[in-house]
Amino acid sequence: MRLSIASWNINSVRLRIDQVIRFLDLARPDILCLQEIKCQNGEFPRKAFEEAGYPHILVTGQKGWHGVALVSKLPFETNEILPFCRRGEARVQGIKAAGIDLWNFYIPAGGDVPDREANDKFDHKLEFYERLTAYLKSRNPDAPLLIAGDLNIAPGENDVWSHRQMLKVVSHTPPELEAFANLMDAGGFHDAFRELWPEPQKLFTWWSYRAADFRKSNRGLRLDHLLINPALKARITSPIAAIIHDRVREWDRPSDHAPIQIEFDL
Template sequence: MRITTWNINSVRLRLGLVERFLETVKPDILCLQETKCQNDQFPAKAFANAGYPHQAIHGQRGYHGVATLSRLPLHEITRRQYCGKDDARHIAVTLEEGIVIHNFYVPAGGDIPDPEQNEKFDHKLRFVDEMREVFTGLGDQPHILVGDLNIAPHENDVWSHKQLLKVVSHTPPETERLAALMEAAPFIDVMRELTADEQKLYTWWSYRSKDWRKSNRGRRLDHIWVSPALKDRALAKGRRAFTVHDDVRGWDRPSDHAPVTLDL
């Protein structure tokens, strides 16, 4: 099974890029975040024509939104609202094998890393805390968690650990909460598990850089985690198990996130 996660930053605006990617990479399951459209505006027919007739969509007007598109039948679809907000930030699907795939778009958190001064940052911290409560004690259940978690947890998941310690996405309150979530389930961070600690690993590059590849000031905001029941299958191919498609970041009018693919 091949699964891809991608913050597309408007699925309607970048539908052509997605279709090109699907034709090239051919994932069995595609998990999109920040689709930015209501359910009735989602280009469902285009995805069905591309070979993805099984669809789970959770959208809202102009903001957020997640969608899971699949070649494989989906036997159960659930959505959870976090922090009491009516935001489209989570959708889960169950496959025939009993594997549950969670697709998340965690709040970005604004610019000020202080929950008392910044309501958006407070929301982000509470969101991750609630995720930890929900996923505590998964046990032997086969779960996959993917998405734009908007946190780069490892010191080599950012271009400069020291310079970004006070920048939202890499602050200790965020990284510590993400570690607590991972431990509580528990989950295995597949990308970092298969990458040497000293190696840089990015999935996002800002639009602000005129030459993003040359400056290479990236962050790893997009994640693929698995529960222990799937660890052996996720790590079986070694470093070849996952791919960060950074070439897609260089396509015309791209998202600022690159797709990430895992082969199980």
């Protein structure tokens, strides 16, 4: 079977529901993982997704901020919410579809000061990574797994507009790069985007709202990821297609993140 999975930090699903439906019509993923939905469960626009052909919906919302959601053409089983977020915020979802575990994450951004003692938000972010990494080390490695979402770290030198300047900015500091590398090692994860666009090509999924023309300034970061573990990679029978839908960032009143998508045959 052909399976297509997309991920998008939408920065308010109710504000941008028309854009989400437009994207679904354009990209036609089987499953869309959303982050930063900024609504409670009962406020999620379910009807719009059902009418678009995505009747299977999982919403993990909270009042005001954060929140993740998953909409699917395929039926799925819901897994327990894993305790990676010490604050109990709506940042984690887990399902099983087509025999694959899929985890949808909105990992904390970490605030502005890259110091664990001076900035509790930064400590919270790194602890989230530490908990996730420790869990992966104890998880059955033979179980296929895909991690999707806004992981809020740009892990490589060419995943940021300037490696040198970003080393002191939260999202690309040395402690975060180490945390991401530890996560990749613990899961043995495969990054299809870097396989298709190897270093030193720049890859971005996020551009600041402050830029009048995001393409002209192009000061982007690759914060959004779709990671495949070895057990899933072994089941894939075709080359993996990977797409950053950066044109969506050109739409009217867009999210600051672009959707990303992978497709493969099982």
